Amino acid sequence: MPQAPFSLPYKHPFIPDKNYKKSVAYFSMEFAVDQALKIYSGGLGFLAGSHMRSVYALKQNLIGIGMLWKNGYYDQGRKADGSMQPEFHEKIYHYLQDTGIRYQIPILGKQVWVAAYYLPPDTFQSAPLFLLTTDTDGNDTSTRAISYSLYDADVTMKVAQCMVLGIGGARLLEELKYEPQVYHFNEAHAVSAVFYLYKKLGKVADVKKKVVFTTHTPEEAGNEKHNMQFLEGLGFFSGLSLDVVRKISGNTGDVFNHSLAALTLSRKANGVSKLHGEVSRSMWKAYPKIAPIDHITNAQNNTYWVDKTLEKARLTKDVETISSRKKELKTVLFKTVADQCGKLFDPDVLTIVWARRFAAYKRPDMLVWDIERLKKILSNTDQPVQIIWAGKPYPKDDGAINTFNHLFYLSHHYNNMAVLTGYELALSKLLKDGSDVWLNTPVVTREASGTSGMTAAMNASLNLSTYDGWICEFAKDGENSFILPVAEGNDINKTDCDNLLDKLENEVIPTYYENHKKWQEMVLNSMNDVSEEFNSDRMAREYYEKLY
Numbered sequence: 097m098p099q100a101p102f103s104l105p106y107k108h109p110f111i112p113d114k115n116y117k118k119s120v121a122y123f124s125m126e127f128a129v130d131q132a133l134k135i136y137s138g139g140l141g142f143l144a145g146s147h148m149r150s151v152y153a154l155k156q157n158l159i160g161i162g163m164l165w166k167n168g169y170y171d172q173g174r175k176a177d178g179s180m181q182p183e184f185h186e187k188i189y190h191y192l193q194d195t196g197i198r199y200q201i202p203i204l205g206k207q208v209w210v211a212a213y214y215l216p217p218d219t220f221q222s223a224p225l226f227l228l229t230t231d232t233d234g235n236d237t238s239t240r241a242i243s244y245s246l247y248d249a250d251v252t253m254k255v256a257q258c259m260v261l262g263i264g265g266a267r268l269l270e271e272l273k274y275e276p277q278v279y280h281f282n283e284a285h286a287v288s289a290v291f292y293l294y295k296k297l298g299k300v301a302d303v304k305k306k307v308v309f310t311t312h313t314p315e316e317a318g319n320e321k322h323n324m325q326f327l328e329g330l331g332f333f334s335g336l337s338l339d340v341v342r343k344i345s346g347n348t349g350d351v352f353n354h355s356l357a358a359l360t361l362s363r364k365a366n367g368v369s370k371l372h373g374e375v376s377r378s379m380w381k382a383y384p385k386i387a388p389i390d391h392i393t394n395a396q397n398n399t400y401w402v403d404k405t406l407e408k409a410r411l412t413k414d415v416e417t418i419s420s421r422k423k424e425l426k427t428v429l430f431k432t433v434a435d436q437c438g439k440l441f442d443p444d445v446l447t448i449v450w451a452r453r454f455a456a457y458k459r460p461d462m463l464v465w466d467i468e469r470l471k472k473i474l475s476n477t478d479q480p481v482q483i484i485w486a487g488k489p490y491p492k493d494d495g496a497i498n499t500f501n502h503l504f505y506l507s508h509h510y511n512n513m514a515v516l517t518g519y520e521l522a523l524s525k526l527l528k529d530g531s532d533v534w535l536n537t538p539v540v541t542r543e544a545s546g547t548s549g550m551t552a553a554m555n556a557s558l559n560l561s562t563y564d565g566w567i568c569e570f571a572k573d574g575e576n577s578f579i580l581p582v583a584e585g586n587d588i589n590k591t592d593c594d595n596l597l598d599k600l601e602n603e604v605i606p607t608y609y610e611n612h613k614k615w616q617e618m619v620l621n622s623m624n625d626v627s628e629e630f631n632s633d634r635m636a637r638e639y640y641e642k643l644y
Contacts, residue, residue: 102195102214105273108157109217109224116156116640121276122147122223123161123265123286125257126169126246130220131522134168134187135227137246138453138488139547140312142521143368144282146397146547150636151223153399159276161265161286163257164192164213164227169246170491172517179501180517182491184245191219197271198232201263202331203256208242209234210264212271226272228264249492255322255330258354262288263334278644281309281362284320284354290361291341292334300344300361308643309362309387311355314375314544319355327352346385359386364643367391368545369566375541390642393566394545395635398627401551403529410623415616418556418623422532425555429530432523433484437507437514445512446608447482448560448600449531449552451519454489454496457542461499463535464506465593473600474510479609481600486516486527528552533578533604536561537592540582553577553626556619560604562592570630576621578604 108119126141127133129148136145144160151158166186173183193214200207211232215225230242242248242256266289269276281287293303313319324338324347333341346360347353359365359380365387367373373391380386398407403425409417426443433441441447454460463470463483473481485503489496500515507513516523528534534552536543536559543565550566553559559577561567573579578599583591607615628634 102193102197104271108159110155110157112157113155115637116154116158118157118278118640118644119276120156120158120278120280120644121161121265121269121274122158122280122282123261123289124282125163125261125285127160127162127222127225128521129215129222129225131520132191133189133215133220134520135162135165135246137169139545140283142396142524143394143545143547145222145521146395146400146632147636147639148222148225149220149397149400150632152217152221153397154633154636156223156636156640158223159274160223160225161261161268162225162227163243163246163261164189164229164231165246166229166231166244169488172488172519174517179504180497189213191215192227195226197268198234199267199271201259201267203239203242203259204252204330206236206239208239208260210260210267212268226265226268228260228268230260247490251322252330255327255332258285259288259330259332262286262290263292265289266292277306279307280639280643281307281358283310283312284358287354287358287361288332288334290345290357291332291336294344294361295334295336303361304363304387307358307362309358309365310368310392310643311359311365311376311389312368312544313355314372314379314541316379319353321351321353324350324352346383356380356383356386359383359389362387365389366643368394369569371541371565371568372544375544392635392638392642393569393630394547394550395630395632396547396550396554397632398554401525401528402554406554406556406623410620410627413620415620418619419612419616422556425529426532429526432516432526433514436516439511439514441482441512441514442480445480445482446532446605447484447530448533448535449484449486449527449557450535450537451484451486451516451524451527452536452546452548454487454500455493456495456499457539459537459539459589459592460485460487461503462537462589462593462596464503465589466597469597469601473597473605474512479605480512481605482512482514484514484516484527484531486519486523488519524548524551528555528557531557532608533558533560536567537596538562538564539588540564550626550630553622553630556623558604558615558618558622560596560599566630570625572621572625574603574618576618576625
């Protein structure tokens with residue numbers, strides 16, 4: 097069917113609920129609203145996708161502004177020996193609507209054309225999304241490539257991507273003749289927009305009236321920084337002098353801290369868990385002119401993620417149906433294990449899953465650090481265990497790719513160990529459905545929130561985790577989850593590894609096999625405790641109440 101022509105000025109397609117009338121433009125580098133739209137890399141996108149789905153359910157007056165990545169993040173392919181390799185394939189989305197909007201923004205001394213595409217809300221039951229691309233007529237090869245791959249490894253290209261989102265997003269709103277009351281930056285990627293707004297509005301106070309900011313980074317070193325002259329040469333500051341930039345952004349000297357600028361030019365900011373809010377306030381306390389930092393704990397959309405049979409059984413406290421449905425869901429997941437790895441897993445066997453972005457601080461390989469102890473666990477035929485890993489490393493992070501491939505090669509020695517590729521929304525859903533235990537091993541205080549364990553808990557999987565991020569607000573050790581004590585001393589890696597293997601040997605495995613009633617109780621507690629507090633409808637409400 098031909099699409100109706102896109103009409104201007106743009107009008108929000110919802111009649112907003114009376115509680116959510118304030119108009120918001122939500123800027124994010126990635127959105128995971130559906131498996132079919134591959135414009136996300138991991139947690140930030142999963143979070144934004146769930147947020148946009150709750151906007152739709154609650155009829156909030158919010159639009160999303162993001163990027164249309166031609167190659168997505170990357171496709172997790174395999175080499176001839178089965179180890180992973182990043183592949184970059186062009187994606188074409190026939191269901192996106194071409195708005196016909198084309199405009200130019202200055203990047204690197206060139207006038208770069210930006211085209212805007214539209215995802216109508218009913219397509220995937222999300223907020224309306226506008227997606228920007230430079231892969232359009234009028235641009236040369238180098239400027240078309242700005243919107244090819246999410247988080248390009250080339251620093252100039254990555255900053256150019258942030259400028260398309262920030263300045264390009266602000267310009268899009270002008271083209272739409274749509275003036276939101278709030279500009280919400282999900283992370284600092286779009287912070288170039290504040291300088292564009294300052295040039296337009298002329299006063300810091302007027303910029304701050306409009307801008308709010310969500311930080312996801314729990315340590316100072318993790319915040320993006322660049323040389324000011326380098327950014328000025330790219331056109332990042334919309335022609336403002338560096339003296340003005342320094343004066344209004346909280347930055348001094350020649351180093352520009354993107355998060356500091358976002359915090360300084362916002363009226364309100366938030367961390368993404370209670371602990372992260374505390375960490376952020378402590379981290380930024382040396383800067384008195386920044387916005388007050390509250391916290392709004394991340395959450396996931398249970399309408400999208402929850403298996404309907406499991407949810408119905410939760411509501412009726414039917415633990416037997418939860419147990420039997422779980423085995424059915426494990427059988428479905430194990431078809432993927434057989435397909436990718438040639439291994440036949442057993443739905444009656446305790447199945448542990450570690451699956452999320454592969455990054456050093458998340459310590460994906462902690463289980464294999466003491467290989468002798470793990471071998472004993474894997475070879476125990478009385479109380480057998482199956483382990484699955486999945487997740488995408490950053491495509492240029494050789495260390496994380498090597499960790500992934502080390503686990504893959506190691507898995508050849510065990511029939512009950514599998515390493516899967518293609519960790520995107522669809523596989524993530526299968527793994528949440530088919531896991532008994534969701535393993536989470538970040539260095540404590542390094543995980544701002546983490547959300548994968550929420551959707552696992554929604555689907556009757558028990559969290560086995562270090563005490564970090566959202567877990568601190570959810571977990572009751574031995575009642576709804578298994579929690580490692582916070583490691584202290586010189587070698588927290590060894591302590592955490594020892595504690596993890598102790599927990600598995602002494603509590604997790606025996607409870608599953610010897611105390612089925614207690615396991616069922618813990619699962620039901622976990623499902624109940626995650627259901628309301630960590631559903632993104634609560635989060636989306638809080639953004640209106642606390643931030644907007």
